Amino acid sequence: MIKKQMVMLSHCVTVMVLCAFGPARLAVAADINKGGQLYGLHCANCHGASGVPVMGGAPNFQRSEKLLQPDTLLLAAIRGGKNAMPAYVGILRDQEIIDVIAHLRTLQR
Numbered sequence: 464m465i466k467k468q469m470v471m472l473s474h475c476v477t478v479m480v481l482c483a484f485g486p487a488r489l490a491v492a493a494d495i496n497k498g499g500q501l502y503g504l505h506c507a508n509c510h511g512a513s514g515v516p517v518m519g520g521a522p523n524f525q526r527s528e529k530l531l532q533p534d535t536l537l538l539a540a541i542r543g544g545k546n547a548m549p550a551y552v553g554i555l556r557d558q559e560i561i562d563v564i565a566h567l568r569t570l571q572r
């Protein structure tokens with residue numbers, strides 16, 4: 464009887480551990496707060512803190528300009544740069560760019 468309870472207890476612990484640490488392992492989960500900080504540091508000079516561009520030719524994120532495309536394409540554009548926009552490969556890790564993209568989507572009005 465006690466052995467059976469021990470087995471059940473160990474199953475419970477396993478489930479608890481999986482619940483506590485499982486989601487954190489998802490590499491695709493974006494950190495919007497971190498993305499906002501990185502945006503302020505690397506992007507706001509041209510794109511504006513609120514997504515209204517301060518540099519001519521940059522898209523207006525408040526109006527969703529250029530944001531109506533999947534994250535994978537945005538990631539490629541930000542990694543590689545585009546015309547007056549510098550490339551961020553080697554400056555930001557892909558996970559950080561994904562965080563920034565999550566922030567970009569919060570700027571849409």
Ligand code: HEC
Pocket residue numbers: 502505506507508509510518519520521522529536537540541545546547548549551563564
């Ligand atoms: C030096 C100014 C500058 C900085 C810094 C900058 N951008 Fe840009 N960005 C631009 C300009 C200008 C364009 C328009 C490029 C074009 O289409 O010719 C653009 C375009 C974009 C686009 C649209 C790409 C597409 O698919 O056409 C995205 C998304 C973007 N920027 C995100 C970012 C993010 C995120 C950062 C910070 C990590 C950033 N930009 C930093 C100037 C800048």
